[in-house]
Amino acid sequence: MTTHAATAQPQPSYLVDTGSRKGLMAWLTTTDHKRIGVLYLYSMIAFFLVGMGIGFVMRLVQLTSFQHLITAQTYNALFTVHGVIMIFLFVIPGLPAIFGNFFLPILIGAKDVAFPRLNLASWYFFMAGAILAVLSLFTGGGAPDTGWSFYAPFSLKTGTNVSLAVFAAFILGFSSMLTGINFITTIHRLRAPGMKWFRMPLMCWALYSTSWIQLLATPIVAITLVLVILERFFGIGIFDPAKGGDPLLYQHLFWIYSHPAVYIMILPAMGAITEIIPTFAKRTIFGYGAIAFSSMAIAGVGSLVWAHHMFTSGMSSVANMVFSLLTMIVAVPSAIKVFNWVATLYKGSIDFQPPLLFALTFIFLFAIGGLTGVMQGALAINVHIHDTYFIVGHFHYVMFGGTGMGLFAALLYWFPKMFGKMYSKKAIYASWFPMFIGFNMLYFGMLILGMMGMPRRYYVHLPQFHTMHVVATVGSWFLVLGLLMFFGALLYALFKGGKAEDNPWGGVTLEWTIPSPPPLENFETIPTITHGPYHFEQESK
Amino acid sequence: MSETIHSTEAHAEHPGYGTFIKVWVALLILTGALVGVSHLGQTYAVWGLLTLTPLKAGLVFYFFMHLKYEGPLLKIVVLVTLGTLLIFFALLFSDVAFH
Numbered sequence: 001m002t003t004h005a006a007t008a009q010p011q012p013s014y015l016v017d018t019g020s021r022k023g024l025m026a027w028l029t030t031t032d033h034k035r036i037g038v039l040y041l042y043s044m045i046a047f048f049l050v051g052m053g054i055g056f057v058m059r060l061v062q063l064t065s066f067q068h069l070i071t072a073q074t075y076n077a078l079f080t081v082h083g084v085i086m087i088f089l090f091v092i093p094g095l096p097a098i099f100g101n102f103f104l105p106i107l108i109g110a111k112d113v114a115f116p117r118l119n120l121a122s123w124y125f126f127m128a129g130a131i132l133a134v135l136s137l138f139t140g141g142g143a144p145d146t147g148w149s150f151y152a153p154f155s156l157k158t159g160t161n162v163s164l165a166v167f168a169a170f171i172l173g174f175s176s177m178l179t180g181i182n183f184i185t186t187i188h189r190l191r192a193p194g195m196k197w198f199r200m201p202l203m204c205w206a207l208y209s210t211s212w213i214q215l216l217a218t219p220i221v222a223i224t225l226v227l228v229i230l231e232r233f234f235g236i237g238i239f240d241p242a243k244g245g246d247p248l249l250y251q252h253l254f255w256i257y258s259h260p261a262v263y264i265m266i267l268p269a270m271g272a273i274t275e276i277i278p279t280f281a282k283r284t285i286f287g288y289g290a291i292a293f294s295s296m297a298i299a300g301v302g303s304l305v306w307a308h309h310m311f312t313s314g315m316s317s318v319a320n321m322v323f324s325l326l327t328m329i330v331a332v333p334s335a336i337k338v339f340n341w342v343a344t345l346y347k348g349s350i351d352f353q354p355p356l357l358f359a360l361t362f363i364f365l366f367a368i369g370g371l372t373g374v375m376q377g378a379l380a381i382n383v384h385i386h387d388t389y390f391i392v393g394h395f396h397y398v399m400f401g402g403t404g405m406g407l408f409a410a411l412l413y414w415f416p417k418m419f420g421k422m423y424s425k426k427a428i429y430a431s432w433f434p435m436f437i438g439f440n441m442l443y444f445g446m447l448i449l450g451m452m453g454m455p456r457r458y459y460v461h462l463p464q465f466h467t468m469h470v471v472a473t474v475g476s477w478f479l480v481l482g483l484l485m486f487f488g489a490l491l492y493a494l495f496k497g498g499k500a501e502d503n504p505w506g507g508v509t510l511e512w513t514i515p516s517p518p519p520l521e522n523f524e525t526i527p528t529i530t531h532g533p534y535h536f537e538q539e540s541k
Numbered sequence: 542m543s544e545t546i547h548s549t550e551a552h553a554e555h556p557g558y559g560t561f562i563k564v565w566v567a568l569l570i571l572t573g574a575l576v577g578v579s580h581l582g583q584t585y586a587v588w589g590l591l592t593l594t595p596l597k598a599g600l601v602f603y604f605f606m607h608l609k610y611e612g613p614l615l616k617i618v619v620l621v622t623l624g625t626l627l628i629f630f631a632l633l634f635s636d637v638a639f640h
Contacts, residue, residue, distance in 0.1 A: 252636070316636050323635075
């Protein structure tokens, strides 16, 4: 694939402290993109486990015998905090911050991102936002109870600590924007010689389109959140109808960012899946151009569908029809990707390994999430299922079944490269079963509950919903068990795992041409690229 | 790395203070016009804001923020951003205008 000039001295791994600072200080002051990626990985897994614990308690409360555990007000705080942590601290930054940071420069043949110090600053913004979000739970009027969407006018009136939580989200937005601008510049300016746009691995296209959304959409929600704070402190009357403001304007501004944010979450996962499938099918990707353009199309069209979150909020019927149509259109590029993944597997020499299992799980669960999303794009159905458990089930199929499983697949795929250790494949397979069964019991249960009419965010429920609530809650136990087994297996591998080969999966993109774990500056000599990214020898014979 | 976004040769073409003062005067006139239009009623005030304010911002971008002297890449980035904003406005008006 590439030509390398030989050098005598191999560089030490990025995990070895080579500067004047050692240990924790070396990590906290690093500008190496790989270390920053690992910092994000550890922080986000910690946040994920907290969010998971909260979700577990929320499900437990739906078993009426456990309802004495928390009050209704605490339940409101829990679903808000669960949403804020999972969305702002895990799913939105997840794949770009971890794997984008670690692998983007390597995939395009660069030594680092364009702005390494800005990269570290982004992580500090992220951590500052996270700390403020956690502080908001225990200070002021207590944990916010608005839901993660902070809808006005309730968010303007509630006595809970919305101002600090909103400010935390504002700070997190800066982290996201700075990462976006860093990646765009890196892809434009630091590609290796011969790495033309259509020779880039498709993960890079996914990160590129994601970065544009981060850059263009995040400032809108940042300003909106500042307006919420100003409204709470000074009563300026932008969103408060009592002062002539328009609460629908808040919903528009919030979703102008927060719907594209869904694509910030899912596009990099799609990129990771697109890397995994050719490697384990041992053949080039089916329809490279179609996948690259579909990433850009999802980013573009996905930015124009925000008001489908507002079909029942009193928008004009013209807007309802326009946004319903646009929502149907955005399903097309997503379907192109799914088709191309499946077509790549067709007649491939499939090597079934844990990353492929999780990639296939992604496709299956994302397909359910996507199709239930198309259902909601239809106006009549939307009126019936709006604000029910159906929405919660759909969202978790897309965000957890999609982004979450995509992140797990990416972690399994790149773990040996990142840490030079190999995990127990049996332990991962064993964790998959409870995870998959529990996932579908929990979230398909929610889809059924939603169709039956169970509203979301309710502390109590009517007797006719109880059976499905029990099914969903038992599913959550299996799911948590599987997740703990999964992370346990990886944690064990980190300390006690056997040494991983440089290329354990037979991959052909650039990261597999360098040692595991990678050296400090990735390449001893910057490679010269002579052909596309998925060039398998056995295929070309 | 041969092409850079901020070209030093381009910055050599900067005009003198005369141009900047003329633009400043134009901005003052436009501000005056905006204040005047706002006294004619709410509809005029809104349309005045929607047309004259972007014009003023454009002058500031073009001359004071040196967009005029930048390469095509930066101009395209600004146009993409403005295009995105216009699309957002148009879709927002599909709700607001038909209430």
